[in-house]
Amino acid sequence: MLPPLRIGPITVATPVVLAPMAGVTNRAFRTLCREAGQSTGFDPGLYVAEMVTSRALVERNEAALRIVTFGADESPRSAQVYGVDPATVGAAVRIIAAEDRADHVDLNFGCPVPKVTRKGGGAALPWKRQLFTDIVREAVGAAEPYGIPVTIKMRKGIDDDHLTYLEAGRIAEGLGVAAVALHARTAAQHYSGVADWESIARLKEAVRTVPVLGNGDIWSAEDAIDMVRRTGADGVVVGRGCQGRPWLFADLAAAFNGSDARVRPGLREVADVLYRHGELMIDYYDGDEHRGVRDLRKHMAWYLKGYAVGGEARHALARVSSLAELRELLDTLDLTVGYPGADAEGQRGRAGTPKTPHLPYGWLDSRELDAEFEAKLREAELSVSGG
Incomplete structure (x- = not known):
């Protein structure tokens, strides 16, 4: 068993964090994951909302505000913010804190998708030391008067020749963040290959005064326990491993509390969760059934x-358009099918292959940010969710 995870004033009894995933970790999916964790009788972990861009929040974009709207029973409430301009990020964090929209803010420095990195954001951003420093400083300063802890989530770097995680971790620690999470891949790896858990151990050695969390290739509760044992991490961040498996959080809660109980659902149980997911999605979209089921x-x-x-x-299920149709299709399945074992576990979706990161022209020429780049970054803030 690990001691509770402490993120500023927040204590998380089970040191497990649901990673923010664009288009996935909305309120509906967070509810399923939290309920699964609670079903064990152990205190659940921390469930982070999908990434929202700072500019969209500052402009009071409706979709952005929906992302940082939490259920009445969500506590603590956790939001992730993305941005490339320090002032805009600071303003967004101030909105979240001053309007009591969340209890914790995470900053995204790990997104590898081209529409983010080509603007100098996500996993590309820590390469520019001063820009990274200024963003973290602005966010921490904006949240501090409200007692809201700020954390960061990052990757190892842009590629193996441009690693930034140790330096970024030490800078963030010095600026007062409450925890540092590392997805143990570079942006170039995207989601391919094997996560380098040894880098989590190295970050843990470098960052000594705040928790270090590990992320990457956690497909089971056993993987999570193994990561902590091998790296010394203070907790784990779980992303793709729980897609279509919110009950993984029951396994994780049990494992971190010394229990070997595991959820092994048959197809009937999966269908029930899937249908409930549909109901929750419709509620998330304020009763818009078509939008909720389509999502x-x-x-x-x-x-x-x-x-x-x-x-x-x-x-047929991939084209479903109403809750009634979903129920009808699920009822046509052979719901007596039991748990298929390892075939239902492991990697979710396509890992893909390594990709050359899309970066602003000349981004790697210097660690510093010149005036021209700075002006372009201010214009490059995306809207709503950066992926």
């Missing part, structure tokens, strides 16, 4: 991974 489609393949469901049924 559920991306989850179908994850939920059904490994189960004996024919191609025709999978195709």
Whole structure:
């Protein structure tokens, strides 16, 4: 067992964090994960909302404000902010804190997708030391009067020749962040290959006064325990491993509290969770059934991974457009099918292959940010969610 995870004034009894994932970790999915963790009788972890861009928050964009709207039973409330301009990030964090929209703010320095990195954001940003420093300082300063802890989530760096994680971790620690999380891959790896857990151990050696959390290739509770044992991390951040498997948080809660109980759902149980997910999605979209069910489609393949469901049924579920249709399609499945074991576990979705990161022209020429780049970054803030 690990001691509780302390993030500023917040104590998380089970040191497990749901990673923010764009288009996935909205209130509906967070509810399923939290309920799964609570079902064990152990205190659950921390569930982070999907990433929201600072500019969209400052402009009071409706979709952005929806992302940082939490359920009445969500506590602590955790939001992740992305941005490339220090002043805008600071203003966004101040809105969240002053309007009591969250109890914790995480800063995104780990997103590897081109539409983010080509603007100098996400995993590309720590390469510019002063820009990284200024953003973290502004965020911490904006949150501090309200007692809101700020954390960061990052990658190892842009690629193996441009690693930044140790320096960024030490800078963030010195600026007063409450925890540092590392996805143990570079931006160039995207989600391919094997996560370098040894880098988490090195970060733990470098950052000594705040918790260090490890992320990458946690597909089971056993993986999480193994990561902590091998790296000395203070907790884990779980992303793709829980897609279509919110019950993974029951396994994690049990494992970190010394229990070997594990959830092994048959197809009937999966169908019940999937249907509830649909109901929660509709509620998240204020009763807009078509929008809620349409947004559920991306989850179908994850939920059904490994189960004996024919191609025709999978195709129909991936095109479902109403709750009644979802119920009807689920009822046509052979719900007596039991848990398929390892086939339902492991990696979710496509890991892909290494990719050359998309960066602003000349980004790697210097660690410093010149005036021209600075002006471009201010214009480059994205809207709503950066992926």
